[in-house]
Amino acid sequence: MNRLTLNNTEARRLFLHRHGLSEPPQGNAKGPELLALIKRLGFVQLDSINTVARAHDLILFARRPRYRPKDLKRLYERDRALFEHWTHDASVIPMDYYRWWQLRRQRDAEKLRNQWRDWRREGFEARFQTVLDQIRDEGPLCSSDVGAGEKRGSGGWWDWHPSKTALEYLWRSGALCVVGRNGFRKRYDLTERVIDETLCQPLQSPDDMVATIDWCCSEALTRLGFATPTELAAFWDHISIAEAKAWCADEVAQGRLQPIHITCVNGALRECYARPGIGTDPALALDPTPRLRVLSPFDPALRDRKRAERLFGFDYRIEIFVPEPKRRYGYYVFPIMEGDRLVGRVDMKAFRDRDTLQVRALWPEPKVRWGKGRQSAFETELSRIVRLADVSQIAFDDGWLKSDQ
Numbered sequence: 001m002n003r004l005t006l007n008n009t010e011a012r013r014l015f016l017h018r019h020g021l022s023e024p025p026q027g028n029a030k031g032p033e034l035l036a037l038i039k040r041l042g043f044v045q046l047d048s049i050n051t052v053a054r055a056h057d058l059i060l061f062a063r064r065p066r067y068r069p070k071d072l073k074r075l076y077e078r079d080r081a082l083f084e085h086w087t088h089d090a091s092v093i094p095m096d097y098y099r100w101w102q103l104r105r106q107r108d109a110e111k112l113r114n115q116w117r118d119w120r121r122e123g124f125e126a127r128f129q130t131v132l133d134q135i136r137d138e139g140p141l142c143s144s145d146v147g148a149g150e151k152r153g154s155g156g157w158w159d160w161h162p163s164k165t166a167l168e169y170l171w172r173s174g175a176l177c178v179v180g181r182n183g184f185r186k187r188y189d190l191t192e193r194v195i196d197e198t199l200c201q202p203l204q205s206p207d208d209m210v211a212t213i214d215w216c217c218s219e220a221l222t223r224l225g226f227a228t229p230t231e232l233a234a235f236w237d238h239i240s241i242a243e244a245k246a247w248c249a250d251e252v253a254q255g256r257l258q259p260i261h262i263t264c265v266n267g268a269l270r271e272c273y274a275r276p277g278i279g280t281d282p283a284l285a286l287d288p289t290p291r292l293r294v295l296s297p298f299d300p301a302l303r304d305r306k307r308a309e310r311l312f313g314f315d316y317r318i319e320i321f322v323p324e325p326k327r328r329y330g331y332y333v334f335p336i337m338e339g340d341r342l343v344g345r346v347d348m349k350a351f352r353d354r355d356t357l358q359v360r361a362l363w364p365e366p367k368v369r370w371g372k373g374r375q376s377a378f379e380t381e382l383s384r385i386v387r388l389a390d391v392s393q394i395a396f397d398d399g400w401l402k403s404d405q
Helices: 008-018 031-041 055-061 069-078 095-118 125-138 162-173 206-224 229-236 241-253 305-312 372-389
Strands: 082-086 090-094 176-182 185-190 258-263 269-274 292-294 333-338 341-351 356-364 393-396
Touching: 008 206, 008 258, 008 305, 031 055, 031 069, 031 090, 055 069, 055 372, 069 082, 069 176, 082 095, 082 162, 082 176, 090 095, 095 162, 095 206, 125 162, 125 185, 162 176, 162 185, 206 229, 206 241, 229 241, 229 269, 241 269, 292 372, 305 341, 333 372, 341 372, 356 372, 372 393
Parallel strands: 356 393
Antiparallel strands: 082 090, 176 185, 258 269, 292 333, 333 341, 341 356
16 A cells, blocks of 8 residues: 655645644734634743744734734733643643643652752752642742742752742642743742632543543644654653554554655655545645744744754754854844745844844845845835834844855
């Protein structure tokens, strides 16, 4: 039996359609419509860096330019339609999915307790009850509100005081939940006061575990279109590769999954799994919108850097932690998408005290010509982004257009 092979164009179209990047960026971005978009993506990663806009805001704005940060805040903090927890990083996730995070919370309860002891956060376990009692009495609190009298350092990941560590542990393991942020500081409350108890039931049987693994793999595949077991396991970051491999084998045996080949940008074939009928998916024939748009470095379509390189030939590495003299591009460089191609990357920053979005440098991808038409489309995109960045002017550094050929 011949195995279905998707060519590179088809693979890109399918993947981008699943991530909401095929259709023109338009439509309402409030309330139910915004929640539907987040459900389509699965989650939206949170990030504190705000050179132009925070990652979660740019992710949503790239698909719905009418989006504004207050709309996400309302959906999360007032409507309680979202909760915050970890996938591969801190993210906001539809509240309907809360029950499926029970496996993650239970595994974190064991793993983090052992890890954090090894990282010499002595005393954090002794603070559990004190922290819980304080929140019960005083209401939602930030880390700065707990641990009076405890030694406090720089506040970095490695320098939490015991009560801050207790807060994080109790959140990750389920006793607390995050109900919002002051600036970018999390506010914690008792889970029992925030989350419907029907969503908080512990895993009680092997069938519960099987159901969770099935949900994780099936929902990941829906959003990826095609995937390897490693990619399925990494999507929500709940389950192991071995668990994803076993799920794939069982689904193939049941006729609910088929192995296929995906053609990478360099012509190599990669074995993946997809649902039967993927070869007639309408997205395979759908030309993505030609509109040029700037993406967040943490956009769901680019989060898996190796997948982005295989499908698009786009080699992207965030250089925040790279010493400046060793950076190839810049501190926080934004990918530029046009149609089904990644055509460049731009280093830019919003200087709100100067009311200006400053474009420092732009590197077209190899074999991409940055002519007048593309420049006009780029400037049109910048004119949209300034509204999100809360500035009104655009300026370009001398020599901003670079060559990376």
